Structure formats: C-alpha cells, structure tokens
Amino acid sequence: MATDTRVLDDFKAAILAGRYAPRQRLVEAELCEDYSASRFAIRAALQALEAEGLVERIPNVGARIRDIGIDEAVEISEVRGVVEGLIARRAAERVSAAQAADLEEIGASMHAAVAAGDTGAYGELNSRLHSAVREIAGHDKASDIIARLHGQMVRHQYALSRVPGRSSVSVHQHQAIIDAVIARDGDAAEAAMRAHIASVIEALRATV
Amino acid sequence: MATDTRVLDDFKAAILAGRYAPRQRLVEAELCEDYSASRFAIRAALQALEAEGLVERIPNVGARIRDIGIDEAVEISEVRGVVEGLIARRAAERVSAAQAADLEEIGASMHAAVAAGDTGAYGELNSRLHSAVREIAGHDKASDIIARLHGQMVRHQYALSRVPGRSSVSVHQHQAIIDAVIARDGDAAEAAMRAHIASVIEALRATV
DNA sequence: GTCGCCTATATTGTTGACAATATTGTTGGT
DNA sequence: ACCAACAATATTGTCAACAATATAGGCGAC
Numbered sequence: 001m002a003t004d005t006r007v008l009d010d011f012k013a014a015i016l017a018g019r020y021a022p023r024q025r026l027v028e029a030e031l032c033e034d035y036s037a038s039r040f041a042i043r044a045a046l047q048a049l050e051a052e053g054l055v056e057r058i059p060n061v062g063a064r065i066r067d068i069g070i071d072e073a074v075e076i077s078e079v080r081g082v083v084e085g086l087i088a089r090r091a092a093e094r095v096s097a098a099q100a101a102d103l104e105e106i107g108a109s110m111h112a113a114v115a116a117g118d119t120g121a122y123g124e125l126n127s128r129l130h131s132a133v134r135e136i137a138g139h140d141k142a143s144d145i146i147a148r149l150h151g152q153m154v155r156h157q158y159a160l161s162r163v164p165g166r167s168s169v170s171v172h173q174h175q176a177i178i179d180a181v182i183a184r185d186g187d188a189a190e191a192a193m194r195a196h197i198a199s200v201i202e203a204l205r206a207t208v
Numbered sequence: 209m210a211t212d213t214r215v216l217d218d219f220k221a222a223i224l225a226g227r228y229a230p231r232q233r234l235v236e237a238e239l240c241e242d243y244s245a246s247r248f249a250i251r252a253a254l255q256a257l258e259a260e261g262l263v264e265r266i267p268n269v270g271a272r273i274r275d276i277g278i279d280e281a282v283e284i285s286e287v288r289g290v291v292e293g294l295i296a297r298r299a300a301e302r303v304s305a306a307q308a309a310d311l312e313e314i315g316a317s318m319h320a321a322v323a324a325g326d327t328g329a330y331g332e333l334n335s336r337l338h339s340a341v342r343e344i345a346g347h348d349k350a351s352d353i354i355a356r357l358h359g360q361m362v363r364h365q366y367a368l369s370r371v372p373g374r375s376s377v378s379v380h381q382h383q384a385i386i387d388a389v390i391a392r393d394g395d396a397a398e399a400a401m402r403a404h405i406a407s408v409i410e411a412l413r414a415t416v
Numbered sequence: 417g418t419c420g421c422c423t424a425t426a427t428t429g430t431t432g433a434c435a436a437t438a439t440t441g442t443t444g445g446t
Numbered sequence: 447a448c449c450a451a452c453a454a455t456a457t458t459g460t461c462a463a464c465a466a467t468a469t470a471g472g473c474g475a476c
C-alpha cells in the first residue's frame with residue numbers, strides 16, 4: 001500500500017494531466033488493468049485520492065472523477081488567495097539576496113515570454129514563480145494546503161491559461177509580487193498576492 | 209469500507225478526545241479488539257486518518273498518533289488565522305439580522321462566563337462563536353480546511369484553555385469580531401479575527 | 417565486555433476467493 | 447405502448463489465510 005506508491009503517483013499524475021474526464025466512472029477492475037496493479041492497491045489509491053478531493057466515491061456504487069464547477073473553483077481560489085498571501089508575506093520577511101536575484105530573473109523571463117507571445121513558457125514561469133515564493137517562505141503547512149487546492153483546480157487552470165491577453169495583465173501583478181518580496185515589505189507582498197488571485201478569480205468567472 | 213463508517217467515527221472521536229497519547233503506537237490487531245472490527249476496516253480508518261493528518265504511518269512498521277509540536281502548531285495557527293479571516297470577512301458581508309442577534313447573545317454569554325470564572329462554559333462558547341461565524345459565511349472550502357486544521361490542534365487547544373487569565377484577554381477580541389460582523393464591516397472583521405488568532409499564537413508559544 | 421551477526425517473533429503488506437449490493441435487461445400483464 | 451416485478455450481470459465490500467518485512471533478543475567471536 002504505502003509500498004506501492006507508484007500506482008498512486010501514476011494515477012494522480014494522469015488525473016492532474018487531465019487524462020480523465022470530469023464525472024468519469026472509475027471502475028476498479030479497469031484501473032487494475034491500466035496500471036497493472038492489484039485491486040488492493042487501486043482501492044488504496046482511490047481512497048487517498050478521495051481524501052485529496054480529486055475523486056468522489058459512493059458506497060456500493062463506485063468512484064468517479066470529481067467535477068469541480070466554477071462556483072467551487074472560485075471558493076478554492078478565495079482560500080488560495082489568503083493562504084498564498086500568507087506565504088508571500090513570509091517570503092518577504094525571509095528572502096535572501098540570492099533568492100531575490102532568482103525572483104528578478106523569473107520576472108525578466110516573464111516579460112520576455114509575454115513580448116514573444118509564448119504562452120506555454122509563461123505558464124511554466126508562472127508555476128516557477130509561485131513555487132519559488134513558497135520555497136522562500138518555508139511554510140510547510142501553507143504549502144501543503146496550496147498543493148492540495150491546486151490539484152483540484154488543474155482543469156480550470158488550464159482553461160485560464162488559454163484566455164487570450166491574460167498573460168499581459170498578470171505579468172504586472174507578478175512583477176508587483178516580486179518587487180514587494182525583494183523590498184522585504186510583507187504587507188505589500190501579501191496585498192500584491194491577494195490582488196493577483198482576485199484577478200484570477202475574475203478571469204475564472206469570465207470563462208463561463 | 210465506506211459502509212462501516214462507525215469504526216472511523218469512533219476512532220477519530222477517541223483521538224480527538226485525547227484518549228491516545230502522542231506518538232503512541234497503533235497496532236492493527238489491538239485496534240481490531242478495541243473497536244471489534246476486522247483488520248480490513250481498521251486499515252481503511254487508519255488510511256483515512258493519515259490523510260487527515262491525525263495519524264502517521266511508516267511502511268512495514270506501523271501507525272502512530274502524530275505528535276504535533278509547538279512549531280507545527282504555530283504554523284497551523286498561522287494558516288488558520290488567514291482562513292478564518294476570510295471567513296469572518298464573508299460573514300460580515302452576508303450576516304442576517306437574526307444571525308446578528310445570535311452573535312450578540314453569544315458575546316453576552318461570554319462576558320458572563322468570564323465574570324463567573326467558568327472556563328468550561330467559556331471554551332464551549334468559543335467553539336460556538338467560531339462555528340456560528342463559519343455558518344454565516346457559508347464558505348464550504350474554508351470551513352473544511354479549518355475543520356482539518358482544528359483536528360490537528362486539539363491537544364494544544366486544550367492546553368491553551370487551561371492558561372489562567374486567557375479568557376479575560378480573548379473575550380475582548382471575540383467581542384471585536386462580533387461587533388465588526390454585525391456592523392457588516394468586512395475589513396474590520398478580517399482584521400479582528402487575525403488579531404485574535406495572532407494572540408492565540410502568542411499564548412501558544414508561551415505554553416512551552 | 418562489547419560488537420556484529422543471526423535467528424525468532426511480532427507486525428504489516430498482499431492476494432484471491434466469496435458475499436453483498438446496485439444496475440441493467442427482460443418478461444409478462446394491463 | 448407502458449409499467450412493475452423479477453432475473454441476470456456488473457461492481458464493490460469483506461474476509462481469512464499467506465507472504466514479506468522490520469524489530470528484538472541471543473549467541474559467538476574478538
């Protein structure tokens with residue numbers, strides 16, 4: 001169970017990659033074939049994924065991919081906003097000179113990606129920035145929660161990245177976060193992060 | 209598994225009631241006896257409780273009650289602070305007249321409990337206040353996270369309630385939260401809640 | 417006497433078969 | 447043609463026995 005973490009990892013990666021449709025039924029026997037694992041291992045994985053909010057299970061009926069609608073995605077983002085705000089504040093309080101340089105470099109690359117119209121690269125940099133800030137903050141509990149919430153959001157995240165002109169708006173918000181962290185201004189960093197997520201929520205509502 | 213929710217509920221309640229010591233080993237066979245359940249059901253419960261952060265499992269070795277130290281308790285409280293802040297803000301935006309009256313009544317009871325020196329009643333009212341605010345906010349995702357974090361904190365929560373003079377300090381903070389929510393002032397409600405949790409963190413650090 | 421190895425024991429991990437349950441399809445009646 | 451009851455199937459839930467692994471205690475060598 002804990003031994004065979006491979007099944008869970010692969011399965012989770014597949015869900016996060018969007019390889020399963022929302023509300024798709026997950027029959028244990030089929031999953032056994034797909035991941036060439038025993039039903040035992042599959043059940044353990046399903047239970048773990050249920051706890052992570054990625055899978056929904058109904059007793060005696062079966063499991064399915066949880067469908068997270070816009071309303072729930074907004075709620076998730078609201079929580080994410082305040083928790084990432086906490087992280088940004090902590091990052092501003094603890095950032096080192098070397099880390100500050102890293103952030104500045106990410107910011108420069110972002111501007112370059114926007115100028116080149118490379119949305120793929122921008123999305124990649126977006127992830128890198130958020131994870132860099134998390135690392136600087138060094139707040140395990142907050143990072144865990146963000147990871148969990150992010151997992152539930154992947155589908156909408158993907159939809160967001162395809163909204164045209166989105167990156168040219170968010171690049172300034174990202175820069176504001178970077179500037180505040182480098183300036184070691186906790187209040188400003190939290191405010192910038194919250195403003196950024198608020199804008200994400202707005203865009204999210206617009207994708208309906 | 210999902211059928212026999214009784215085992216999980218009882219077991220979880222026992223942990224939350226502090227009936228198991230931190231780092232206490234949880235041998236599956238013993239738990240089978242205690243809850244007169246099959247090993248199968250016990251394993252499912254253990255896995256669920258691991259996901260909730262109440263139990264820690266090491267492959268091929270076994271499960272034990274997770275020991276949450278002061279440092280981690282502080283981190284948990286920091287996250288709790290911002291998420292409860294969000295909840296308080298939402299509550300202020302959505303509170304109805306009847307709900308406002310309920311809050312005021314809780315506040316009055318709190319003052320009375322402090323005056324009477326009844327720490328038990330005060331603790332009870334504390335829970336009631338926070339859960340009333342959660343209900344007013346109607347933010348499922350935030351409430352879920354708070355519930356999970358609270359579960360991990362029970363031990364320290366108990367220690368806190370026994371700090372002498374703690375209630376006479378916190379009663380004013382609680383009143384500030386109530387006032388802000390009733391005034392429908394989101395900013396003030398969030399600030400009051402965060403100040404309250406900050407004070408809890410301070411007290412937490414002092415219990416070492 | 418102490419260190420390392422080895423065996424014994426306790427405990428968890430895994431499997432396959434079986435039971436319980438829900439869903440689907442079919443048949444007969446009106 | 448439609449509905450209800452029933453049978454057949456698919457799927458999950460549960461169990462008890464077995465395998466694998468880690469821990470603890472004892473034995474011998476130095």
